[in-house]
Amino acid sequence: MKGSVTEITIAKRKSRRGGERPTIADVALRAGVSPMTVSRVINGETGVVARKRDLVQNAISELGYVPNSAARTLAGSGLCRLVLLHDNPSAGFMSALLMGSLEGAHQVDAQLQVEPMDPTEPINVLCARLKWSQANGLLLTAPICDDASVVAGLVESGFAVSRIASTQKLPDSHDVFIDDEAASYAMTKHLLTLGHRRIGFIQGPANQAVSALRAAGYARAMDEAGIQSDQALIVIGDFTYRSGMTAADALLGLEQPPTAIFACNDDMAAAAIAAAHRRRLDVPQDVSVCGFDDTAIATTIWPEITTIRQPVAEMARLATIALAEAVRARNSRLPQIEAHQHLAFQLIRRASDAPPSSSSA
Amino acid sequence: MKGSVTEITIAKRKSRRGGERPTIADVALRAGVSPMTVSRVINGETGVVARKRDLVQNAISELGYVPNSAARTLAGSGLCRLVLLHDNPSAGFMSALLMGSLEGAHQVDAQLQVEPMDPTEPINVLCARLKWSQANGLLLTAPICDDASVVAGLVESGFAVSRIASTQKLPDSHDVFIDDEAASYAMTKHLLTLGHRRIGFIQGPANQAVSALRAAGYARAMDEAGIQSDQALIVIGDFTYRSGMTAADALLGLEQPPTAIFACNDDMAAAAIAAAHRRRLDVPQDVSVCGFDDTAIATTIWPEITTIRQPVAEMARLATIALAEAVRARNSRLPQIEAHQHLAFQLIRRASDAPPSSSSA
DNA sequence: TTGAAAGCGCTAACAT
DNA sequence: ATGTTAGCGCTTTCAA
Numbered sequence: 114m115k116g117s118v119t120e121i122t123i124a125k126r127k128s129r130r131g132g133e134r135p136t137i138a139d140v141a142l143r144a145g146v147s148p149m150t151v152s153r154v155i156n157g158e159t160g161v162v163a164r165k166r167d168l169v170q171n172a173i174s175e176l177g178y179v180p181n182s183a184a185r186t187l188a189g190s191g192l193c194r195l196v197l198l199h200d201n202p203s204a205g206f207m208s209a210l211l212m213g214s215l216e217g218a219h220q221v222d223a224q225l226q227v228e229p230m231d232p233t234e235p236i237n238v239l240c241a242r243l244k245w246s247q248a249n250g251l252l253l254t255a256p257i258c259d260d261a262s263v264v265a266g267l268v269e270s271g272f273a274v275s276r277i278a279s280t281q282k283l284p285d286s287h288d289v290f291i292d293d294e295a296a297s298y299a300m301t302k303h304l305l306t307l308g309h310r311r312i313g314f315i316q317g318p319a320n321q322a323v324s325a326l327r328a329a330g331y332a333r334a335m336d337e338a339g340i341q342s343d344q345a346l347i348v349i350g351d352f353t354y355r356s357g358m359t360a361a362d363a364l365l366g367l368e369q370p371p372t373a374i375f376a377c378n379d380d381m382a383a384a385a386i387a388a389a390h391r392r393r394l395d396v397p398q399d400v401s402v403c404g405f406d407d408t409a410i411a412t413t414i415w416p417e418i419t420t421i422r423q424p425v426a427e428m429a430r431l432a433t434i435a436l437a438e439a440v441r442a443r444n445s446r447l448p449q450i451e452a453h454q455h456l457a458f459q460l461i462r463r464a465s466d467a468p469p470s471s472s473s474a
Numbered sequence: 475m476k477g478s479v480t481e482i483t484i485a486k487r488k489s490r491r492g493g494e495r496p497t498i499a500d501v502a503l504r505a506g507v508s509p510m511t512v513s514r515v516i517n518g519e520t521g522v523v524a525r526k527r528d529l530v531q532n533a534i535s536e537l538g539y540v541p542n543s544a545a546r547t548l549a550g551s552g553l554c555r556l557v558l559l560h561d562n563p564s565a566g567f568m569s570a571l572l573m574g575s576l577e578g579a580h581q582v583d584a585q586l587q588v589e590p591m592d593p594t595e596p597i598n599v600l601c602a603r604l605k606w607s608q609a610n611g612l613l614l615t616a617p618i619c620d621d622a623s624v625v626a627g628l629v630e631s632g633f634a635v636s637r638i639a640s641t642q643k644l645p646d647s648h649d650v651f652i653d654d655e656a657a658s659y660a661m662t663k664h665l666l667t668l669g670h671r672r673i674g675f676i677q678g679p680a681n682q683a684v685s686a687l688r689a690a691g692y693a694r695a696m697d698e699a700g701i702q703s704d705q706a707l708i709v710i711g712d713f714t715y716r717s718g719m720t721a722a723d724a725l726l727g728l729e730q731p732p733t734a735i736f737a738c739n740d741d742m743a744a745a746a747i748a749a750a751h752r753r754r755l756d757v758p759q760d761v762s763v764c765g766f767d768d769t770a771i772a773t774t775i776w777p778e779i780t781t782i783r784q785p786v787a788e789m790a791r792l793a794t795i796a797l798a799e800a801v802r803a804r805n806s807r808l809p810q811i812e813a814h815q816h817l818a819f820q821l822i823r824r825a826s827d828a829p830p831s832s833s834s835a
Numbered sequence: 836t837t838g839a840a841a842g843c844g845c846t847a848a849c850a851t
Numbered sequence: 852a853t854g855t856t857a858g859c860g861c862t863t864t865c866a867a
Contacts, residue, residue: 136844147854160852182836183547184844187859192544204770208569210575215588229575354774380774387775390752409565410771413715413741414748497860508838515860521836545860548843 126431135176144172144316155180156445182222191444193223193437196243197252199226200230205408210277214252215431219416221437223250232256236263240270250440252432254278258288259322273434273443277428280322282453289428291458293323296421297375298332299460300403303419305338305374308468309401311346312383313364313371315381318351327377327405346371350381357381361388365400370468372400379404379411382418386465407461416464424456431456494777496537505533514694516541517551517806546789554584554798557604558613561591566769567615567786569721571638573834575613581791582798584611593617597624601631611801613793615639619649620683638789638796641683643814648796650789652819654684658736659781660821661764664780665734666699669829670762671679672707674725674732676742679712688766705738711742716830718742722749726761733761733830740765740772743779747826758828777825784819794819 141148146165151399154163154169161169186192197214201207211227218225221254224300226246243251250273257263258276267274268285276288304312314331317324328347328425335342348363350356357376364371365388376382382404386396394400396416404411407422431454442449496796502509502537505539507526514522515530533539547553562568572588579586587607591600604612611634618624622644628635629646637649665673675692677767680686688718689708696703705803709724711717718737725732726749743765747757755761765772770781792815803810 137846138844148844149846149854150852155854156846162852165853181548181844183544183553184859185846186544187548187843188845189847189859204569205565207574208565211569211572212588215572215576217585218583219587223575224580226580227573355776358776383775387748389752390748391754393752410774412770414744415716415719416764436860498862499860509861510838510863511836514837517862526837542860545843548845548859549861549863550843551862593842780862 120311122335132182135178136181137178138174138176139176140169141360142160144168147201149283156441157447158445180222180391191246191249193221193250194226194246194248194441195223195250195252195436195440196226196228196246196248196435196442197254198228198230198257200232200257201254203406203408206406209425210230210254210429212218212431213426216426217430217433218437221434223433223437223440227266230257236266240267240272244270245273248462249273249443250275250436252277252429252436255280255323256321262418272435273439275432275439277432278423278425280326285449285451287432287439287452287454289432289435289454289456291423291428291456293326294330294333296405296458297327297377298334298461299330299458300375300421301331302338303460303462304375304401304466305334307373307401307466309371309373310340310469311340311343311369311371311373313361313374314347315360315364315374315385316347316349317377318349321352324377331375350377352378352380354380354384358388361385363396365389365392370400373403373466374400375403375405377405379406379408379418379420382420383410386414386416386418398470401466401469403466411461411463419463419466420457420461422461424458428456482564490560495542496539497542498539499746500537501530501533504537505529517802518808519806526701536801541583543668549723551802552610553608554582554611554801555587555609556611556613556794556797556801557589557607557609558615559589559591559618560615561593562615563619564767564769566771570786571615571790574787575794577787578791578794579798582795582803583585584794586794590804591618597627601628601633602691604633605631607748610634610804611636611797613638613790613797616641616684617682623753629828634797634800636793638793639784639786641687646810646812648793648800648813648815650793650796650815650817652784652789652817654687655691655694657766657784657819657821658688658738659695660691660819661766662692663696663698664821664823665736665762665764665827666695668734668762668827670732670734671699671701671830672730672732672734674722674735674745676718676721676725676735676737677708677710678738679710682713685738692736712751713739713741715741715745718745722746724751726750726755734764734827735761736764736766738766740767740769740779740781743781743826744771744775747775747777747779758826759831761831762827764827772822772824780824780827781822783820783822784818789817 126374137148137151140151151169253276258279264283274286279290316328348360350360376384376385382402385402389396389400396402404418405418407420411418411420498509498512501512512530606652614637619640625644635647640649640651677689709721711721735746743763746763750761757763765779765781768781772779772781
């Protein structure tokens with residue numbers, strides 16, 4: 114016989130032995146409410162009277178209560194499984210991204226998974242793969258975070274999505290970004306302030322959304338300085354070192370070469386420095402070179418590159434937290450907040466820029 | 475009155491509704507044993523008769539059973555909290571490390587935390603910090619994974635430790651490594667096979683354990699080829715681009731310059747290429763340059779660098795899995811296995827090497 | 836060597 | 852608006 118009958122006597126609520134991690138019951142006891150009410154407060158559910166809510170909040174902070182995630186998961190509130198879809202080849206970007214995401218995931222007690230993504234894979238098979246891995250939230254970075262149709266497809270499939278370093282707002286998805294146009298403007302202005310007038314610009318490829326933004330910032334700064342635009346000073350690269358080399362060679366070979374070159378990423382800036390060196394030009398003495406992104410190469414080569422830093426780790430952290438919240442809100446059928454967080458960039462001044470030398474000024 | 479009496483009737487063991495994830499009860503049912511026995515098998519405990527063990531194993535694989543980690547944690551088998559202590563500035567290394575660790579952690583269902591580490595911090599305060607964060611396993615990388623006293627201190631404090639890309643075996647800690655001497659030998663031999671006889675070597679700094687190993691590999695290959703060692707061909711760098719530049723300049727400025735340069739890391743190799751370019755030397759036409767590590771810079775600059783790749787992600791994955799196992803074994807007072815895993819490196823041939831040109835041969 | 840009972844801390848479903 | 856009950860899937864303790 115498998116059946117059996119048991120008697121359970123529920124003693125008065127167990128009081129805490131000291132030192133141990135407080136549970137929801139301790140909070141309830143302290144606040145003079147039931148555990149369920151505490152649970153409701155924790156999960157931000159509506160329908161708890163303000164006074165009790167405060168009581169609970171106080172008890173929580175006095176006790177230093179932190180929900181036990183294992184218990185939560187087990188009890189059915191569903192694990193928060195976030196996957197970071199990556200297709201970005203830059204290791205520096207990736208590692209900052211991972212560290213930030215990992216910390217965010219830790220803070221909100223979510224599970225993070227990293228999934229490499231093949232850009233040629235059709236979106237529906239990607240979705241299937243993700244469903245299969247039990248993911249419920251997606252963290253996207255450039256370039257796919259800027260592809261409106263991909264994002265829409267993912268959202269339609271039921272994933273919550275959060276986009277890192279995206280260049281545009283998209284419906285039903287959270288994003289964290291810096292203002293690329295303003296950053297580019299700031300760098301150009303910096304060069305202008307140094308005294309440069311002929312500033313070469315190595316633009317990004319047309320298919321990347323940031324390219325246009327950065328070009329616009331450059332143009333605005335030059336305009337404001339009253340400098341007539343010279344198309345010869347604008348060369349297009351594709352973010353690779355190789356393309357930067359070619360572009361810089363074109364710029365440096367001009368009859369009237371620029372006294373400064375602003376490349377749209379660090380790899381191309383590094384290449385511009387190499388190109389200058391080949392021509393026996395000193396950087397920054399003969400020509401200033403600035404980059405964008407503040408990736409590893411900016412500080413490995415010599416001279417170290419003046420560049421724009423995006424707070425990638427922080428962006429990733431915030432995006433991850435927001436994503437987990439979105440997933441949880443969705444699970445409890447709470448209202449979704451579609452947020453767009455704007456973070457500040459930083460102009461990191463290093464050794465690759467200087468005022469134009471008197472001979473070229 | 476809080477007290478109460480309840481009757482619970484335990485129906486015959488719930489059979490699984492289809493499609494749902496199997497539980498330990500399903501496995502038990504199928505194997506015809508109690509859940510407890512299944513639990514014992516899962517946890518590798520001794521004291522289960524071989525026949526039943528097999529029965530259980532079969533049931534597990536037939537059902538595709540995977541333990542529910544939330545339930546496990548909740549029931550008291552203690553969460554496996556691994557922290558990756560990092561002090562390695564290389565972003566490429568870090569990102570591979572993180573991805574590998576993350577995957578490993580996911581596989582064994584452990585929680586991964588990344589903690590930056592300050593080399594000036596005394597070891598006891600580091601330990602305190604780690605204890606505080608509830609860590610029970612530590613993942614170490616160069617340089618601290620090679621510091622015997624630090625590792626001993628950590629082990630003594632009760633942490634399980636697993637070392638990634640270490641250069642030596644240490645007591646009570648697991649490690650995963652490649653054979654640096656053999657890798658260096660292989661690269662030197664490769665250059666020799668190409669026909670080079672004068673091979674410059676840019677060595678690593680004395681305080682890093684790998685330096686000696688890599689130098690030994692170079693020396694052994696040169697020896698075997700019957701080439702008399704020329705101290706002028708061996709220059710010391712400190713793994714930075716800057717130092718590689720200086721070193722390569724010294725080498726290239728020799729009365730009889732080498733036809734190939736083997737730098738102990740990619741940053742220095744990249745610098746050597748830049749130094750060659752400044753002298754209007756073509757790489758690899760006039761001089762071959764090889765690196766070590768296969769970090770991002772190896773493929774960003776031009777020409778792309780022939781180098782040695784360590785399977786960093788794989789190493790991290792294995793180290794993480796081993797670490798989690800060690801933590802769990804320790805928790806259940808099971809015997810500890812101190813393992814040392816040796817992985818193969820790869821010589822990645824790219825565009826920076828070629829046979830010596832006839833003029834210099 | 837094996838199994839039954841009793842929770843771990845939380846939340847979903849159901850009262851009230 | 853709040854509380855009560857039952858149970859998530861596992862492991863621990865204890866009994867057989």
